[in-house]
Amino acid sequence: MENKINAQSVYLPSEDVVSRQIEDEFLLVPIASGIGSMEDELYTLNETGRIIWERMRPGLSVENLADELSREYDASREVIFEDICGILNELLKLKMVEKVE
């Protein structure tokens, strides 16, 4: 997948996506038209996806998020950065995140 992520930019979850933890599944439920690909679909995130989704916040750029996570998890910054870009690319395509800065 083509990388459309800018390392200096801040991305935030769309206000029209609801995240839900149901037992051991982390769900994203699009509630507005145009988000996701079909009306009756929902999405589950893997553990990496869940961590990244929950960490996104105003003022935190992609590179700062990678720095933050590399201090906490036993993986190289490069791998973590790649993971962040991977999931943000997918979420952007689905319009589940927005670039805000």
Next chain:
Amino acid sequence: MSYNKQYINRILFNNSNFLNKKSSIPQKIDIELTERCNNNCIHCYINQPENDEELKKKELSTQRLKEIIKEIADLGCLSIRFTGGEPLLRKDFKELYLFTRRQGLKVVLFTNATLIDEELVSLFVKYPPGDKIEITLYGTDEKSYQKAAGVKGNFKKAINGINLLEKNNISFIVKGIYFSGREKQAQSLINYSRHIPYMDDMPSFSMNFDLRARRDSKEKNEIIKSLRVSPEETIKFISMGKEEYIKGTKEFAKKFMRPAGDSIFNCGCGKGGAVDAYGKFQPCLLLRHPDALYDLENGSIKDALNVFFVELRKQKSKNLDYLNKCAKCFLSGFCENCPAKSWMEHGVLDSPVDYYCEIAHAKARFLGLLNENEFGWEVKDFEKRIAKFCE
């Protein structure tokens, strides 16, 4: 961090292993927003007058409903079905709808469509319900609609609501009723439904009507009984879509046809539930026996599902009539009788109901599962018969 690159999985609300895996959590909870209705359908099991101020005062407040909806979301349910009465009579419907969607719950809406306006449709366009709206349309012309719905002028409003949905690509289906002398009207609804792009099958028809769920009107019950189609008419109606009916019944028979034994609750009753308009949690949309109601003022939906309904479902029958017929009858599961209908008819949870018994036997004879003059509780080789039927 993990190295798994499959970050996102897409699943369908209605057809996913995820939902099956989570079977201990009800997928859906019903909320009956009001019993009041702006129609006055002659066959209805629950409707109350639209402007009954006393009932309106007793209905749950917006705030309390939001607390209940939040609790349903926190439990892990995926959808709420708003029903009534006519749920759109509530002035706060739009607020409750958006609140529900913002909890990540999809909405199934049961409505007569007469109160669907531009403003509501705009909301549905921006925030789709997530499932098809289900519309009861009791006639395809003013006269036949009025005869069933009891109110002049609502046919045009219903069609206007339906047209608004269609124009804005909001998915919906229509459902009808069938009683004696309504063959043409039923066919007319089938024809009407063919142009609705969201309908995969012919419309469902309500015909073996339930009596009043609150046992509140002998007069209305007499009217309902007079509208019920006979076993012969039921078979005639089923014959209109015979192949589809047989196919559906085969799948059903394999799973559910067997004698139920002395347990009273052999259906899904209590595995989910319905919040009534006043804050009582029922084990299903129909069952309002006082012993089966859980007061949400004194507890939670979670406790009702995990404790109260679990205990309720353990009940065994001591009614000899039930034990000699229903408990031994392999048509149990196929028969429409259930604790709710037993309550509606006879005021107890475990009584045979002659009407449903006759209908079930007529259907079984139609399908070749029973011989003439034979009863379901007499048949010993029912497994063989079901296997043969399902071939």
